Amino acid sequence: MTKQEFTVLEGSPWTLGATWDGSGTNFAIFSAHATKVELCLFDSRGKREIARVTLPEYTDEIWHGYLPEVRPGQLYGYRVHGPYDPANGHRFNPHKLLIDPYALQLHGEIHWHDAAFGYRIGHAREDLSMDRRDSAFVMPKCVVVDPAATWGPDIRPNTPWAETIIYEAHVKGITALSADLPDNLRGSFGGLADPKVIDHLVKLGVTAVELMPAQAFFDDRYLIEKGLTNYWGYNTIGFFAPATRYISPGANLHEFKMMVRRLHEAGIEVILDVVYNHTAEGNQMGPTLSFRGIDNASYYILADDPRYYFDTTGCGNTVNMTHPRVLQMVMDSLRYWVESCHVDGFRFDLASSLGRDRDQFSPSATFLDAVRQDPVLSKVKLIAEPWDTGVNGYQVGNFPPGWAEWNDTYRDTVRSYWKGDPSTLPALASCLTGSAEKFDKRGRRPWASVNFVTAHDGFTLMDTVSYNDKHNEANHEDNRDGHSDNRSWNCGVEGATDDPEILALRDKMRRAMMATLLLSQGTPMILMGDEIGRTQGGNNNAYCQDNEMNWLDLKGVDEGNAAFRDFLSGLIALRRSRPLLSLPAFLHKKAHEVKVEWLRPDGAAMEEGDWHNPDSRVVGMKLQNASQGLLVLLNSHYDSVSFKLPAPIYAASWACLVDTDAGTVHVRRAPPVEGESVDLSSRSLLVLEDRGE
Known part of the structure; x- marks a missing residue:
């Protein structure tokens, strides 16, 4: 079929991607090693290539051209010519249609076929062979868009870090079962923008949603062949485009912007979980979808043998943040989501890889320094997942000022303590006071520790008290995947039970762990569904389960879990009403007006031997400023204890704010505590207050 003719002019190299200027569209793409770049235009369904245009200019390693006849809605892709020489790091193959790294929207999903690979699958020479089949019929297409949006009076919440409470959520999972939608x-x-969903978040009291990957990603071929999908989405291929699966039929990228605005109207910030450490193209045996075919040797860090990839991510490749054009792409992407889409921050997957200039992590690595000095990005919330799979990849506490970090030590310690493990008190005290030994560096504050008991990776809160072992059989990996060290306890029965005593104990354990989280210095993070007892049936690696195992059912909440949700909401309200629980500086600072004391059950101060007694499982933490005192009493022992109270200073008696055994929270008026001692039930926590009226 005869292809259409399009006028092509010189255009500009300065703005990468497809830029609609109101008259025509400029196309620009970086490739340092290509010999020719062809722009392919497709019909409105993305099925038929209607034109192939060679970009006429090459300036500063940017290939560019301007097409006055191309309008928003036009589908396109690239074919890039150059040497197919994997042994020297080059994998150009013009038979493969490629995604524009700067595409703002994609049309369709990948349809897995051997044609998506640059080499001949099954060939004796493996990836050194070359596949000459056209891959356009299996590839999604890029979309020329008009990014202009009428935001109106969108006001960012700008919640201070010390007041932030994060809710980790999944775009699909939070509404997949919403019968009201x-x-x-x-x-x-x-769906996430629906008032009923937002109302749930507002009533819970969280201040930010941290959305699991929402940038364009694909399902891995091996998962599709097993009848599974990449539900979590840590397989990014487009750093500027929203995932097409989360755009409702007939909508476009502006649906994302509408969601952000509605959350902002409710006072809730939007944090994106982003994956810049690797891409969906995998190792040398992976597909050729974008970067590999555009300029493999520039976009990825190659091994000493450049046929292979230097991989600190465990996903087959590592993005080359030391290359100025690759760094520019990531920085442009981040600024796009902040400036054009109004997001409030980012959580960076496997961020240790982003802090490497190849082998070694450094808080002054190229990317970390670039973000720190950027006038836009330095002002938003930045959260690191501070580890990767490379040498010395565990870097909790070592990110530079301005960054917060996921603190997995907090998770393990709190789980171990309430499980009843010995020798946990010193670590627990650190967790309650902001993990200063890790984060009190270079003027960092307690909020730098993002505290969590559960996250998407691992057991849910309900499963943490219901299973001793992982049960990942549904992942079709013979239960070999996922961590085996879960610090969990099934309370006597593995999995579901109707035993009322075990159910009551599990509820008590859940309340104690959530109370600990909300009473600790630092930034608390709550996993979606923990507030209503969501279970994954013991699966601690549910990355491939796009089904009820991962979805949230806000309607099917039983009485017990409704009570737990209200208890958690009360804890959040209490935290937000008591400044002592979210202090702007670490407690040990000499100039700090707040004093902390650690007490034994007999009311005396904790001594060195008490801390290091492996059987010590009871402790009191007293916080006091010029007008208020809070006393947090914790008992992870299987027996109740009598705890002698210090004399109140500001009131006639202590008042009980939180009792995890009874499941009560009193944010305003709390009942007084009679007597000089309180009965601290087994595996429970009390919060008492001393405050003058």
């Missing part, structure tokens, strides 16, 4: 909105950005 029409089918076309379930699992979409539009």
Whole structure:
């Protein structure tokens, strides 16, 4: 079929991607080693290539051209010519249609076929062979868009770090079971923007949603062949485009912006979980989808043998943040989501890889320094997952000022303590006071520790008290995947039970762990569904389960879990009303007006031997400023204890704010505590207050 003719002019190299200027569209793409770049235009369904245009200019390693006839909605992709020489790091193959790294929207999903690979699958020479089949029929297409949006009076919440409470959520999972929503909105950005969903978040009291990957990603071929999908989404291929699966039918990228605005109207910030450490192209045996075919030797860190990849991510490749054009792409992407989409921050997957200039992590690595000095990005919330799979990849506490970090030591310590493990008190005290030994560096504050008991990776809160072992059989990996060290306890029965005593104990354990989280210095993070007892049936690696195992059912909440949700909401309200629970500086600072004391059950101060007694499982933490005192009493022992109270200073008696045994929270008026001692039930926590009226 005869292809259409399009006028092509010189254009500009300065703005990468497809830029609509109101008259025509400029196309620009970086490749240092290509010999020719062709722009391919497709019909409105993405099925037929209607034109192939060679970009006429090459300036400063940017290939560019301007097409006055191309309008928003036009589908396109690239074919890039150059040497197919894997042994020397080059994998150009013009038979493969490639995604523009700067595409703002994609049309369609990948349809897995051997044609998506640059080499001949099954060939004796493996990836050294070359596949000459056209891959356009299996590839999604890029979309020329008009990014202009009418935001109106969108006001960012700008919640201070010390007041932030994060809710880790999944775009699809939070609404997939919402019977109140029409089918076309379930699992979409539009669904998350629904008032009923937002109302749930507001009533809970969280200040930010941290959305698991929402940038364009694909399902891995090996998962599709097993009848599974990449539900979590840590497989990014487009750093500027939203995932097409989360855009409702008939909508476009503006649906994402609408979601952000509605969350902002409710006072809730939006933090994106982003994956810049690797891409969906995998190792040398992976597909050729974008970067590999555009300029493999520039976009990725190659091994000493450049046929292979230097991999600190465990995902087959590592993005080359030391290359100025690759660094520019990541920085441009981050600024796009902040400036054009109004997001409030980012959580960086496997961030230790981003802090390497190859082998060694450094807080002054190229990317970390670039973000720190950027006038836009330095002002938003930045959260690191401070580890990767490379040498010395565990870097908790070592990120530079301005960054917060996931603190997995907090998770392990709190789980171990309430499970009843010995020798946990010193670590617990550190967790309660902001993990200063890790984060009190270079003027960093307690909020730098993002505290969590559960996250998407691992057991849910309900499963933490219901299973001793992982049960990942549904992942079809013979239960070999996922961590085996879960610090969990099933309370006597593995999995579901109708034993009322065990159910009551599990509820008590859940309340104690959530109370600990909300009473600790630092930034608390709550996993979606923990507030209503969501279970994954013991699966601690549910990355491939796009089904009820991962979805949230806000309607099917039983009485017990409704009570737990209200208890958690009360804890959040209490935290937000008591400044002592979210201090702006570490407690040990000499100039700090707040004093901390550690008490034994007999009311005396904790001594060195008490801390290091492996059987010590009871402790009191007293916080006091010029007008208020809070006393947090914790008992992870299987027996109750009598705890002698210090004399109140500001009131006639202590008042009980929180009792995890009874499941009560009193944010305003709390009942007084009679007597000089309190009975601290087994595996429970009390919060008492001494404050003058």
